[in-house]
Amino acid sequence: MRNSLYLKLALSAVTKNRRFYLPYLITCIFSVAMFYDLSFIADNKGLPEMSGGDILKLYMSFGVIIIGIFACVFLFYTNSFLIKNRKKELGVYNILGLTKGNIACVLSYETIISAVITLFVGLIIGIIFSKLMLLLLCAILKMPSGIVFSVSPKSVAITALFFAVIYLFTLIYNLISVKISKPIELLNSGKSGEREPKANWLIAALGLISLCGGYYIALKVNDPMSAVLLFFLAVLLVIFGTYALFISGSIAVLKLLRKNKGYYYKPRHFTAISGMLYRMKQNAAGLAGICILSTMVLVTVSSTVCLYAGVKDMVNDRQQKSIGISYKSDEMLTQSDSVIQSVSNAVAESGVNIKDAVYFNYLSVTAERHGTVYSYVNKNTTSAADLAVTVAMPESDYARITGKQSHLKDNEALYTLGKATADYKELTVFEEKYSVKSADDIPMADIFKAYTTPVIFFVVSDSRLSSIYENQAEYFGIGKSPYEWYYTFDLDGSIEQNTAAANKISSALSSLGEGFGTESRDSMLDEFYKAYGGLFFIGIFLGLMFVGFTALIIYYKQIFEGSDDRKRYQIMQKIGMSHKEVEKSVNSQVLKVFFLPLTAAVIHLAFAFRMIKQILSVFNCNNVPLFLICVAVTTAVFAAVYFAIYYFTAKIYQKIVRV
Incomplete structure (x- = not known):
C-alpha cells in the first residue's frame, strides 16, 4: 500500500473518532505546555541571580520531574482507552484485507499526527504563557520581575524529546496489542467484560487490611519526624487498599447484597445491584484512579495553600x-x-x-x-x-x-x-x-x-x-x-x-x-515567601494537572458507560420497564459510580489530616485553624469542579444512550 493511503486512513480515523481523540489531544497539549513552562523557569538564566534562586531552581526541577512522571503514566492510561475503543474498527480493517503490517502503518501515522499536533500546539501555548507564568511566580514570591523572558531552545528540545519518547512507547504498546489479537477478538472486543464478575475475597480482605493499616499509621503518628518517615508507607498502603477495594471489595459487597433475597428481589434493588456489578467490573480500576487523583489534588493544594497563606504566622513564631x-x-x-x-x-x-x-x-x-x-x-x-x-x-x-x-x-x-x-x-x-x-x-x-x-x-x-x-x-x-x-x-x-x-x-x-x-x-x-511561594506555585501546577487528568478519565468513562448503557436501556424496556424507570435506575447507578471516588477521596483526606498537620509543622506551619480552612475550601472548590465535570460529561452520556 502507498504511504498516501496510510495517511488518508490515519487522518480519517482521527477525524471520525474526534469524540475520543479531541480530549486526549487537549490533555497532551496541556501536559506539553505545563512541562515546557516549568522546564523554562527551572532553566532560566535570571533564576540563580535572585535571592533564594537556588531553592526555586530545585523546586522547579522537582516539578518538571513530577509532571513528567504523571504525564507519562496518564497518557499511557488514556491511550489504553483509545486503543480499546479502536479495536473493533481495526478488526474490520483486518477482515477487509489489511494485514497487521498495514494496520501498524496506519497506527504509526496516527501517532505521528497526534505527536505533531500536540507538540506544536503545546509548545506554542507554553511559550506564550511562559511570560504569564513568570509574572505569576514573581507575584507569588512578592518580588519584582527580574527573571529574563525568552524562548528556551533547551527546554523546547527537552520537552519535544520527552513527549516523543512517550508517543513512541504508546505506539509500541498499541502495535503489540494489535499483533497478539486475532481478528475475531478485535471484532468482539467491544463485548468483552459482559461476563459476570467474580468476587476475590482474598484481595478484598488484603485491601481492607491495607487501607486500615494506612489509616492507623496516619492517626497514631505523634511527632513530625515520624510523620515524615511514615508518610509514604501510609500512602502506599492507602493506594493499594483503594485499588483492591474498588476492584474486588465492591464486587464482594454487591454479591453479598444479592444473596439477601428479601432485599435483592425488589425492582429498584434488583436492577441497581445487577447494573452496579457490571459497572464495577468494567470501571473499578478507573474509579480507583480517579479517587487517588482526587486525593492528590486535595492534599497537594490544601497543604501548599496553607504553607503560603501562613507565612506571616510562621515568621512571627520564629522571630x-x-x-x-x-x-x-x-x-x-x-x-x-x-x-x-x-x-x-x-x-x-x-x-x-x-x-x-x-x-x-x-x-x-x-x-x-x-x-x-x-x-x-x-x-x-x-x-x-x-x-x-x-x-x-x-x-x-x-x-x-x-x-x-x-x-x-x-x-x-x-x-x-x-x-x-x-x-x-x-x-x-x-x-x-x-x-x-x-x-x-x-x-x-x-x-x-x-x-x-x-x-x-x-x-x-x-x-x-x-x-x-x-x-x-x-x-x-x-x-x-x-x-x-x-x-x-x-x-x-x-x-x-x-x-x-x-x-x-x-x-x-x-x-x-x-x-x-x-x-x-x-x-x-522574604526568604519564606520564596521558599513556600515556590511550593505553592508547584502545588497549583500539580493540582491543575491532576484535575485535568481526572476530567479526562471521567469523560472517557461517561462515553464508554453510555455505549454500554444504550444496550441496557433497550433490554430493560423490552422486559417491561418503562422509560422513566429505566432512566431512573441507570442514572442512580451512574451517580453512585462517579461520586464514589470523590466520597472516598474526602474520607482519605479526613484520615490523613492529622499526619499532614504534623508534616506541616516541620515547615514551621502550626496554624491548625488555617489548615482546616484550607482543607475545607479546597474540598468545596474541587467538589464543585468535579460536579461541573460530571454535569458536562453527563450530557454527552445522555445523548449517547438515547440514540
Whole structure:
C-alpha cells in the first residue's frame, strides 16, 4: 500500500473518532505546555541571580520531574482507552484485507499526527504563557520581575524529546496489542467484560487490611519526624487498599447484597445491584484512579495553600521582634554592654531606633522525656517521639527582666511549657530533682514557638545553671550544648531601613569575633515567601494537572458507560420497564459510580489530616485553624469542579444512550 493511503486512513480515523481523540489531544497539549513552562523557569538564566534562586531552581526541577512522571503514566492510561475503543474498527480493517503490517502503518501515522499536533500546539501555548507564568511566580514570591523572558531552545528540545519518547512507547504498546489479537477478538472486543464478575475475597480482605493499616499509621503518628518517615508507607498502603477495594471489595459487597433475597428481589434493588456489578467490573480500576487523583489534588493544594497563606504566622513564631541576635560560647556572656553598644551604633547609622529590647542567657539541651523525668539522650534507644528540649535561664536574668526576685535554691525552679499546659510540683531533670512552680512570664519561651519538639523552660539559680552546663558537657563531650546569649528588639523604620540596619549589625558583630548570628524578621519573611511561594506555585501546577487528568478519565468513562448503557436501556424496556424507570435506575447507578471516588477521596483526606498537620509543622506551619480552612475550601472548590465535570460529561452520556 502507498504511504498516501496510510495517511488518508490515519487522518480519517482521527477525524471520525474526534469524540475520543479531541480530549486526549487537549490533555497532551496541556501536559506539553505545563512541562515546557516549568522546564523554562527551572532553566532560566535570571533564576540563580535572585535571592533564594537556588531553592526555586530545585523546586522547579522537582516539578518538571513530577509532571513528567504523571504525564507519562496518564497518557499511557488514556491511550489504553483509545486503543480499546479502536479495536473493533481495526478488526474490520483486518477482515477487509489489511494485514497487521498495514494496520501498524496506519497506527504509526496516527501517532505521528497526534505527536505533531500536540507538540506544536503545546509548545506554542507554553511559550506564550511562559511570560504569564513568570509574572505569576514573581507575584507569588512578592518580588519584582527580574527573571529574563525568552524562548528556551533547551527546554523546547527537552520537552519535544520527552513527549516523543512517550508517543513512541504508546505506539509500541498499541502495535503489540494489535499483533497478539486475532481478528475475531478485535471484532468482539467491544463485548468483552459482559461476563459476570467474580468476587476475590482474598484481595478484598488484603485491601481492607491495607487501607486500615494506612489509616492507623496516619492517626497514631505523634511527632513530625515520624510523620515524615511514615508518610509514604501510609500512602502506599492507602493506594493499594483503594485499588483492591474498588476492584474486588465492591464486587464482594454487591454479591453479598444479592444473596439477601428479601432485599435483592425488589425492582429498584434488583436492577441497581445487577447494573452496579457490571459497572464495577468494567470501571473499578478507573474509579480507583480517579479517587487517588482526587486525593492528590486535595492534599497537594490544601497543604501548599496553607504553607503560603501562613507565612506571616510562621515568621512571627520564629522571630517576634524585628531583630534577633544570638551568641554561642562555652562561657556565659555576663558582660554584654560592649556588644549592645556596637549594635546600637550600627542601628543609629541606619537612621532608625531600637524599641522594646530584651537580652538574656540560656542553655538549651535536648533530652529524653518520660512523664516528669527528663534524662540525657541515648542515641541507641531514644525514639523521636520521646525527645524534648530543656531550656534553662539564670535567675539573675529573669529578675532583671521581670523585676521579680524568686530567691531560688539549687533544688528549686520555675517552669513553663510554652503552648502546652501541665501542673507539675516536682520534675527530675538530668538526674536532679526539682520542686517547681509554674511561671508564665519566662521571656525565652517566645523564641522557641516554632519548635516542633516539645520544649520545657526553666528558671534556675545561677550556680545550678553552671552545674547543669558542666554535667552535660561531661556527658556529651564534643557534642555538648554551648551557652547562648540572645538579644532581641524592634526597629521603627521601613522594611528597607530595617534590612539595612540588620546588614550593618551583622558587619559590626563580625568584627567582634566568631559565634554571633543575626536574624531579621523582614529578611526571614522574604526568604519564606520564596521558599513556600515556590511550593505553592508547584502545588497549583500539580493540582491543575491532576484535575485535568481526572476530567479526562471521567469523560472517557461517561462515553464508554453510555455505549454500554444504550444496550441496557433497550433490554430493560423490552422486559417491561418503562422509560422513566429505566432512566431512573441507570442514572442512580451512574451517580453512585462517579461520586464514589470523590466520597472516598474526602474520607482519605479526613484520615490523613492529622499526619499532614504534623508534616506541616516541620515547615514551621502550626496554624491548625488555617489548615482546616484550607482543607475545607479546597474540598468545596474541587467538589464543585468535579460536579461541573460530571454535569458536562453527563450530557454527552445522555445523548449517547438515547440514540
